Amino acid sequence: MPVFDQRGQKVTYQYNAAGDINFGNVQNRADLISELEKLKDEISKAGEAEVIDAEIVTDAQYQIQKAIDQAKKSEPSRKSILDHLGEAKEFMKGVVEAGGIVTGIVKAIELVQQLF
Numbered sequence: 841m842p843v844f845d846q847r848g849q850k851v852t853y854q855y856n857a858a859g860d861i862n863f864g865n866v867q868n869r870a871d872l873i874s875e876l877e878k879l880k881d882e883i884s885k886a887g888e889a890e891v892i893d894a895e896i897v898t899d900a901q902y903q904i905q906k907a908i909d910q911a912k913k914s915e916p917s918r919k920s921i922l923d924h925l926g927e928a929k930e931f932m933k934g935v936v937e938a939g940g941i942v943t944g945i946v947k948a949i950e951l952v953q954q955l956f
Contacts, residue, residue, distance in 0.1 A: 863947040872951055873911050879944050880904045883932075892938055896931050903928035907948075911956075918956035925949050
């Protein structure tokens with residue numbers, strides 16, 4: 841059995857939603873909203889772990905919340921949702937540890953294009 845010497849290593853926050861966030865199972869608008877809420881929570885966790893700057897967390901969460909609010913409307917604006925998710929992606933883009941979060945946002949953008 842291989843043995844790995846991990847002394848001196850420092851592990852920081854890594855995006856790992858442990859199967860909780862799954863954009864692959866989204867079938868409708870309600871599913872998408874639910875997954876966006878989970879994604880917003882994951883950004884919070886990354887902020888609490890001090891891996892993502894608090895200002896970036898605030899900005900990204902705000903944009904995702906705006907997308908959620910728009911998606912909940914009786915006649916949502918696809919363009920508005922895409923704009924908000926695109927902004928959230930831009931805020932997160934430079935954070936290496938948040939690569940999985942960015943991937944989630946990209947998947948959400950693809951789903952918005954299909955569902956709206």
